[in-house]
Amino acid sequence: MSAKKKSAVTYCAAIDLGATSGRVMLGGWDGKRLELTEAHRFPNALRTMGGHDYWDVAGLWEQVVAGLRKAVALLPEGATLASVGVDTWGVDHVLVDDAGRPVYPTFAYRDNRTQSGLKALAADSTALAKVYAATGIPNVFYNASLQLAETVAQHPGVAHLAKHCLFLPDYFNFLLSGRLVNEVTIASTSQLLGVKAPVWSNAALKHFGVPSSWFAKPVLAGTQLGAVTGLDFLQDTKVVAVPGHDTACAYDAMPAAPTGDDLFISSGTWSLVGYESDTPVLGAEALAARISNERCGDGRYRPLTNVIGLWLLEGIMKDFASRPKTDAKWAELIAASEKLPAPAAVLDVADPAFANPASMKAAIDAQIASRQLPQPQSLAEYTRLICDSLGQAHASAKQAFERMGGRRFKRILMVGGGSRNRLLCQATANAAGIPVVSFSLEGSAVGNLASQLVSLGAVKDLTTFRALLAPTLSPVIYTPKRS
Numbered sequence: 001m002s003a004k005k006k007s008a009v010t011y012c013a014a015i016d017l018g019a020t021s022g023r024v025m026l027g028g029w030d031g032k033r034l035e036l037t038e039a040h041r042f043p044n045a046l047r048t049m050g051g052h053d054y055w056d057v058a059g060l061w062e063q064v065v066a067g068l069r070k071a072v073a074l075l076p077e078g079a080t081l082a083s084v085g086v087d088t089w090g091v092d093h094v095l096v097d098d099a100g101r102p103v104y105p106t107f108a109y110r111d112n113r114t115q116s117g118l119k120a121l122a123a124d125s126t127a128l129a130k131v132y133a134a135t136g137i138p139n140v141f142y143n144a145s146l147q148l149a150e151t152v153a154q155h156p157g158v159a160h161l162a163k164h165c166l167f168l169p170d171y172f173n174f175l176l177s178g179r180l181v182n183e184v185t186i187a188s189t190s191q192l193l194g195v196k197a198p199v200w201s202n203a204a205l206k207h208f209g210v211p212s213s214w215f216a217k218p219v220l221a222g223t224q225l226g227a228v229t230g231l232d233f234l235q236d237t238k239v240v241a242v243p244g245h246d247t248a249c250a251y252d253a254m255p256a257a258p259t260g261d262d263l264f265i266s267s268g269t270w271s272l273v274g275y276e277s278d279t280p281v282l283g284a285e286a287l288a289a290r291i292s293n294e295r296c297g298d299g300r301y302r303p304l305t306n307v308i309g310l311w312l313l314e315g316i317m318k319d320f321a322s323r324p325k326t327d328a329k330w331a332e333l334i335a336a337s338e339k340l341p342a343p344a345a346v347l348d349v350a351d352p353a354f355a356n357p358a359s360m361k362a363a364i365d366a367q368i369a370s371r372q373l374p375q376p377q378s379l380a381e382y383t384r385l386i387c388d389s390l391g392q393a394h395a396s397a398k399q400a401f402e403r404m405g406g407r408r409f410k411r412i413l414m415v416g417g418g419s420r421n422r423l424l425c426q427a428t429a430n431a432a433g434i435p436v437v438s439f440s441l442e443g444s445a446v447g448n449l450a451s452q453l454v455s456l457g458a459v460k461d462l463t464t465f466r467a468l469l470a471p472t473l474s475p476v477i478y479t480p481k482r483s
């Protein structure tokens with residue numbers, strides 16, 4: 001037995017990469033309470049070259065290493081980092097050879113290369129229904145299935161050159177541990193994983209022409225991949241394959257009632273509206289409502305709808321030189337928007353023109369002109385219109401889930417950046433007619449840490465973690481109001 005006294009606090013690092021920002025969070029768990037410290041935060045953006053959009057994967061890795069160094073520097077004297085885990089946005093991937101060397105660039109999911117595949121599948125209702133029945137994932141422009149189909153069609157040689165398809169968290173896990181593993185939550189964003197059992201769907205792989213040899217049977221979240229290799233400042237730190245998908249992590253962090261009548265919104269660049277379930281929601285109506293049956297870390301389902309989210313607000317800000325640059329200015333903008341009357345009509349936020357426009361203002365104005373709606377005159381008016389439109393879209397998703405999933409939701413739990421936006425929370429409560437409980441929580445990072453703590457045996461299970469987390473939070477409750 002080691003003579004060293006074991007620290008009463010378990011320290012883990014969550015590497016949480018989002019499409020517009022990334023962070024490394026240090027979590028300290030004393031058996032009852034999670035202390036979160038932001039070790040490192042950095043901006044992220046897709047890079048455009050020659051008319052295509054890519055991720056700077058090497059740049060992200062550099063930030064991950066810088067963040068881990070800072071996390072270690074924050075540890076109290078004598079303490080060590082027990083483990084690290086990585087979560088990222090969904091669908092994007094690195095094709096590697098047997099040694100893990102990338103053989104193809106990593107495109108960003110907003111790149112337009114999937115447009116023709118998207119339209120072709122949308123036009124073939126038989127194939128669409130077959131793919132949905134096989135995978136439980138609807139036809140969305142960013143799907144890894146469409147991306148990989150385009151890669152293989154454009155460059156057939158890649159089918160031989162590449163030996164593994166690693167989704168981004170899988171790839172960072174490889175850089176940390178040397179293990180080439182696919183994790184289940186991130187695999188489930190691809191539209192290539194089976195919806196019945198969490199194994200790759202031959203029907204989907206065949207439909208998209210993607211080699212099945214690229215994928216290994218996905219591991220459940222919480223699987224330990226061994227010690228960090230190759231970073232001299234980390235000794236005996238384990239790499240845990242946490243839920244690799246940031247949305248799965250955010251859902252894990254929800255201090256949900258065990259009765260199952262909470263609807264979840266992880267509100268960030270996207271608004272991910274959904275819930276946890278033992279069964280998927282399938283069929284023609286679910287496909288028409290674009291319900292994605294993604295997986296939880298333990299293999300259960302997260303039926304959810306992907307609403308465009310704060311991407312709209314982030315986009316409109318770029319078009320206004322007067323955009324707020326400090327927290328105080330943000331608060332002023334939100335206060336000014338709150339005072340405005342509710343807009344006469346909301347935006348159709350599912351408009352494909354909002355996916356990756358050169359100017360979000362121009363895209364919004366075009367919809368407004370075509371529907372002959374009143375033209376917003378100021379940034380406050382756009383902000384109000386966007387938040388009310390998102391609130392309405394959240395409420396529509398709730399209704400769809402109640403109808404199809406046979407549930408009745410009593411509350412909406414909100415985490416992520418948008419949970420700090422009063423206007424958005426109130427608009428959601430008003431449109432949905434039930435309270436919104438907002439947690440101002442870095443949901444993905446907390447869920448990432450929860451998975452590590454359970455894997456290390458520092459917490460019994462996720463239910464226990466949620467029960468211990470809930471009383472340590474200070475939620476804000478928004479009750480529905482008539483505007």
Ligand code: LFR
Binds near residue numbers: 019089247
């Ligand atoms: C959110 C998210 C969504 C996914 C989108 C694209 O960050 O992971 O869940 O649909 O990004 O991957």
